[in-house]
Amino acid sequence: MSQWFSFSRWLGIVGKEFIQLKRDRLTFGMIVGIPVVQLILFGFAINSDPKHLPTAALIADRGEFSRSILAGLKNSSYFEYIGEAANEQESDRMLATGKAQFVVTIPADFSLRLVRGERPALLLEADATDPSATGNAIAAVNQLAQTVLAHDLTGPLAPLAGSAGAFEIRVHARYNPEAITQYNIVPGLMGVILTMTMVMMTGLAITRERERGTMENLLATPATVLEVMTGKIVPYVLIGLIQVTLVLTLARLLFGVPIHGSLTVLYLAVLVFIAANLTLGLTFSSLARNQLQAMQMTFFFFLPSMLLSGFMFPFRGMPNWAQDIGEALPLTHFLRVVRGVLLKGNGWPEVIPETWPIALFGLVVIAIGLRTFRSTLD
Amino acid sequence: MEAAHSDVVIDVRGLNKHFGDNHAVRDLALTVRRGEIFGFLGPNGSGKTTSIRMLCGLLTPDSGEGTCLGYDILRETKEIKRHVGYMTQRFSFWEDLTLRENLNFIARMYGMTERRRHVDETLARLKLTERGNHLAGTLSGGWKQRLALAACLLHAPDLLLLDEPTAGVDPKARRDFWDELHALAAHGITVLVSTHYMDEAERCHKLGYILNGRLLAQGTASEVIASQALVTWAVEGEDLAALAATLRALPAVEQVASFGNVLHVTGPNRERLKAALAPMMDEPRRQWREVEPSLEDVFIHLMRDADLKEELTQ
Numbered sequence: 001m002s003q004w005f006s007f008s009r010w011l012g013i014v015g016k017e018f019i020q021l022k023r024d025r026l027t028f029g030m031i032v033g034i035p036v037v038q039l040i041l042f043g044f045a046i047n048s049d050p051k052h053l054p055t056a057a058l059i060a061d062r063g064e065f066s067r068s069i070l071a072g073l074k075n076s077s078y079f080e081y082i083g084e085a086a087n088e089q090e091s092d093r094m095l096a097t098g099k100a101q102f103v104v105t106i107p108a109d110f111s112l113r114l115v116r117g118e119r120p121a122l123l124l125e126a127d128a129t130d131p132s133a134t135g136n137a138i139a140a141v142n143q144l145a146q147t148v149l150a151h152d153l154t155g156p157l158a159p160l161a162g163s164a165g166a167f168e169i170r171v172h173a174r175y176n177p178e179a180i181t182q183y184n185i186v187p188g189l190m191g192v193i194l195t196m197t198m199v200m201m202t203g204l205a206i207t208r209e210r211e212r213g214t215m216e217n218l219l220a221t222p223a224t225v226l227e228v229m230t231g232k233i234v235p236y237v238l239i240g241l242i243q244v245t246l247v248l249t250l251a252r253l254l255f256g257v258p259i260h261g262s263l264t265v266l267y268l269a270v271l272v273f274i275a276a277n278l279t280l281g282l283t284f285s286s287l288a289r290n291q292l293q294a295m296q297m298t299f300f301f302f303l304p305s306m307l308l309s310g311f312m313f314p315f316r317g318m319p320n321w322a323q324d325i326g327e328a329l330p331l332t333h334f335l336r337v338v339r340g341v342l343l344k345g346n347g348w349p350e351v352i353p354e355t356w357p358i359a360l361f362g363l364v365v366i367a368i369g370l371r372t373f374r375s376t377l378d
Numbered sequence: 379m380e381a382a383h384s385d386v387v388i389d390v391r392g393l394n395k396h397f398g399d400n401h402a403v404r405d406l407a408l409t410v411r412r413g414e415i416f417g418f419l420g421p422n423g424s425g426k427t428t429s430i431r432m433l434c435g436l437l438t439p440d441s442g443e444g445t446c447l448g449y450d451i452l453r454e455t456k457e458i459k460r461h462v463g464y465m466t467q468r469f470s471f472w473e474d475l476t477l478r479e480n481l482n483f484i485a486r487m488y489g490m491t492e493r494r495r496h497v498d499e500t501l502a503r504l505k506l507t508e509r510g511n512h513l514a515g516t517l518s519g520g521w522k523q524r525l526a527l528a529a530c531l532l533h534a535p536d537l538l539l540l541d542e543p544t545a546g547v548d549p550k551a552r553r554d555f556w557d558e559l560h561a562l563a564a565h566g567i568t569v570l571v572s573t574h575y576m577d578e579a580e581r582c583h584k585l586g587y588i589l590n591g592r593l594l595a596q597g598t599a600s601e602v603i604a605s606q607a608l609v610t611w612a613v614e615g616e617d618l619a620a621l622a623a624t625l626r627a628l629p630a631v632e633q634v635a636s637f638g639n640v641l642h643v644t645g646p647n648r649e650r651l652k653a654a655l656a657p658m659m660d661e662p663r664r665q666w667r668e669v670e671p672s673l674e675d676v677f678i679h680l681m682r683d684a685d686l687k688e689e690l691t692q
Contacts, residue, residue, distance in 0.1 A: 217470040220436055221487035222459045 026293050033300065041307045041322070049136050050317030052080040053101040058091045059084060063111035065152060069122065072148030073104065078137040095127045095174060097350050098336055101134065101316065102126050114167055115157065121170045128173035129339045130184045133314035138171050145169045175343040182255045187342045188311045190247040191273070191334040194240055195305050196298070198274055201236050202281025203294035211290050233278045240274040241267070251342075260345030266338065269355050273334045276362035283369030305331045330358045385411050387537055387568040388433060390444025390451060395428050395437060395591075402428040404591040406442070410570060410584070415563050417582030418572035419677060425591040426572040427467060430539050433570070434464045447536055460488065463530030467541040469522045473515025477506055477525055480514055481532055488533040496532060504528045504558075520551030527558065538562070540571040544578065556581050576674045585673075587680055590688075594680050603676050608632075609651050610644045610671040615664030630654035633678055644675045 021028060055073060059066055073079045082100060085091035094100035105123035113120035124141055126134045145165045153166055176183045206229075209215040218228055244267070251257040280301065288294035306312055308322055309331040315323065326332045333354040340346035340354070388410035395403040403425040410416045418426050431437040433446050435455025443450075449457040471480045478497060485493040501507045504524050509517070514525060523543060530538055538559075544552045556578065559569050563583075571582070579585055585602050587595045595602045613621070618641050625634045625643055630650040635642045645651035659666050 212473070213466060213468040213470040214472055216436065216466050217464075218487070220434055220459060220462075220464040220466070221484065222456060222489070223487045 026288075026296055030296050030300065034303070037300075037303060041304065045308060045318045045322035046313045047317035048132060048313055050133050050314040051077045051137075053078060053133070053137055053316055054082045054099065055079040055102040055104060056082055056085045056091055056094050056100040058088065058103060058105040060108040061106050061110040065111050065114055065149060066106045068152050069104070069106065069148055072144055076140065076144055078140050091125070093350075095125060096340065096344050096346055097353065098127065098340070100127070102137070110167070117159075119166065119168050121168045123170050123172060125172045125174055127344075128176045128179060129343050130310070130314055131173075131176060131179035131181055132184075133316060134173070135179070138173070141169055141171065183257055183343060184339065185311075186247070186251040186255050186257050187338045188335050190244055190251075190338055191309075191331050192306060192311055193243055193247060194270070194274060194334075195277055195331050196302055197243060198236060198240055198277035199281040199284065199301060200295065200298040201239070202233050202278050203284040203288065203298055204291050205232055205236070206282065206285035207288050207291045207294045210285075229282060233282065236278060236281075237271070237274055240277075241270070244270050257342060259342050261341035262347060265347055265351055266341045269334070269337045269341070269351055269358075272355050272358050272362070273330055273337075276330045276358045276365070279362045279366040279369060283365050283372065286369055286372040305329050308332070310335055327357070328361070330361045333357045387412050387414075388416075388444075388446050388570065390433070390446070391442060393429070393432055393439045393442035393444070395425075395432060396440055397428075402591050403432070403439075406432075406588075406591075406593055408444075408586065408593065408596075410568060412568055413563050413566050414583045415559060415569045415571065415581070417579045417585045418570060418588065419574070419579055419585060420572075420588035421681065424588045426588055427541055428591075429588065430464070430541050430570065430572065433458075434462045434539050435459050436464075460533075461536050463533070463535035463538045465526050465530050465538070465540045465543050467545070469526060471514050471522075471525060471529065474513060476511050476513055477501065477517075477528075478510040480525065481529055484529045484532055490533060500528045500532050503531075519546050520548055523547050523551065523555065527555065531562075536567060538567060538569045538571075540569065542572050542574065544573065544575065552578070576672065579673050587677055589681060589684050592684075594684070595676075599673055603671055603673060606646075606671075606676050606679055608644055608646060608671040608675055608679055609648045610642050610669050610675055611651070611655060611666055612669045613641045613643060613664050613666050614639055617663075621658070621664070624658075625655075628654045632682060633675060635675070635678075642669070642672070642675065644671055644679065646679070 021031075057070060057073075059070075070081060074081045079102065085094060085100075085103065091100070091103040091105070095103060103125045105125065107120065107123070110120050110122065122145075124138070126138060128134050145167060149166055173179060206215075209218065209232075215228075219225075248259070248263075252259065281298075284294050284297040284301075288297055304325065308318065308326040309315070309329050310326065311331065315326060315332065318326065336354045337346075337351050340350055344350070386409060388408055391407045393403055393406040394401070406425075406429055408429075418429070420426050428437065432439050433451065435446075435451065435458045438452065443452065445451065446458050447461050449455075449461075451458065472483070475483065478501070481497045481500060482493055485496055490496055498507075501510050504527060506521075506524060506528060509521065514522065517525065527543070530540075544555055547555065552575075559571070560581075563569055571578075573579060580599055582599070584598055585596070586593050587602065595605055597605065618636065618639070622634045622636065622641055625631050625641075630645050630647065631643055631654060632646055633642070633644040635644075643651075643655065645654075655666070658664070
């Protein structure tokens with residue numbers, strides 16, 4: 001046996017490490033859980049070429065060409081026709097709330113000008129906040145223009161089909177016309193950073209007290225559980241607001257991200273989002289036995305938040321089951337809020353429908369958390 | 379409130395606490411009077427900490443009743459917390475706060491007014507003033523324990539519940555600590571303290587010995603010793619190690635303990651022990667004399683007794 005490396009000693013160390021891993025069930029679960037979750041998410045849920053994007057139409061010309069074009073859209077795998085908008089206000093609103101990713105506008109004299117061979121323009125408005133979600137669909141639409149009227153343009157109209165196509169599609173990439181990825185990612189990062197720090201810091205703050213035994217001391221004083229819990233999380237609300245301000249400032253100065261909407265609306269929504277994340281951190285801290293476990297729980301939540309919220313990959317690219325999970329995550333809704341307020345100039349009417357799910361998440365989590373708090377005292 | 383004015387500070391009966399399958403405390407009955415230092419003894423895991431936590435309202439007993447400082451231990455835990463100073467087994471102050479910050483925080487938790495003055499006074503009283511601005515984490519064991527005591531005393535409690543306060547503290551600091559406890563008791567503060575040290579047990583006015591969640595003996599040190607009616611012989615001389623081995627094999631001998639050059643031989647029955655030892659007593663190279671059994675002998679006897687009973691019931 002060498003003085004420098006004893007195989008038996010080394011085996012002893014390896015063995016001890018395995019025993020400890022086996023005892024720490026949560027870590028063990030993570031070792032199995034994280035690859036499985038990642039595999040399923042990356043393998044099945046994530047798709048960087050989203051199809052079946054909800055598309056609305058604003059039709060001012062009810063001719064046969066319009067019908068053919070709509071039929072062509074319906075048949076294309078990129079567009080999913082969701083219905084007609086009554087007027088321009090409604091179509092704008094559909095884009096702002098994210099109900100529609102595209103709006104096709106067929107102008108009043110479309111058929112007439114087409115027959116005259118004037119190559120009229122058809123307007124395709126896209127919600128381009130996330131350029132990667134719309135890029136491929138926009139590329140596909142020009143192809144569509146060439147083929148969609150093939151059946152209609154026969155006989156005397158045949159020459160119209162020509163090489164350039166009978167009509168032109170004018171794409172209007174709304175909110176992010178230059179398709180700048182940062183416009184989408186930087187506001188999104190605000191949500192990601194808040195999720196990470198808020199959940200983790202509260203999780204750690206309370207398990208730290210328990211791990212060091214100071215919690216017992218605190219509870220032996222007349223301080224109540226409510227005082228302790230809320231008192232401990234308030235500083236993190238402040239930290240969250242500082243982080244948001246920091247990200248906003250840098251987004252504006254470094255990346256030139258526009259701020260079209262009201263900051264008051266944004267900050268109020270941020271508060272709700274922070275609260276939801278803090279309640280989750282609190283609940284994790286009451287479940288975790290030590291700081292490491294709190295950290296692991298945070299990561300276990302953080303991973304799907306990153307992948308399924310629409311932060312890294314287009315939300316609409318995911319299958320329905322993954323979108324359903326995504327809808328349950330506060331980050332998903334917060335991303336819509338922050339991108340909406342900054343890029344689309346959204347106000348309360350568009351923000352509230354995305355804020356209450358965040359609040360609901362917080363309430364459900366705190367209800368679970370309160371039950372575990374009681375049991376930890378006894 | 380009646381009891382608060384009377385002499386009895388802790389008066390509980392039939393306290394039980396389970397943690398899952400573990401019956402941590404069984405039918406605990408305890409009476410502690412004002413100004414008494416009550417020593418709580420028993421091996422690790424015997425239920426001392428659980429009992430103390432139930433007394434100060436940190437744990438709710440599964441059954442039982444009683445009062446602490448005249449307040450109901452089930453319903454008036456808030457009032458109890460206000461008037462009790464509880465010192466946890468582990469050092470449980472914030473290591474990244476200074477002594478002064480720690481004390482100021484605790485003072486706030488008790489809703490004290492004139493915090494600065496109280497903190498200054500407490501620091502001075504426990505000779506901590508110089509270290510007031512040191513981080514608690516940088517203190518050595520003895521000073522940490524002093525900080526913990528200072529924090530317990532800050533809100534002028536009527537009852538101190540101290541859970542193994544002197545574990546890992548050097549003899550000088552321990553002696554100072556006990557002098558302080560006696561000074562407090564003289565001022566009418568009641569102290570319930572758990573410990574493993576026999577010398578500390580002897581410094582208490584009254585003792586309670588708890589084992590497997592059961593309080594097996596209670597009273598003054600001499601009462602506890604007398605209650606078990608043990609007989610102990612001390613033997614000095616040559617070759618004690620070999621003698622100890624021989625003695626341990628004798629059925630009449632329950633314990634053989636070495637104290638330096640002296641061996642203590644203890645048994646529960648005077649006549650049988652005498653008869654068993656008689657052949658060896660004649661050997662001239664050793665001196666035998668009967669001594670009073672020590673607390674340690676009694677506690678070890680209680681432990682063995684309990685083990686035997688457990689074996690019989692199984």
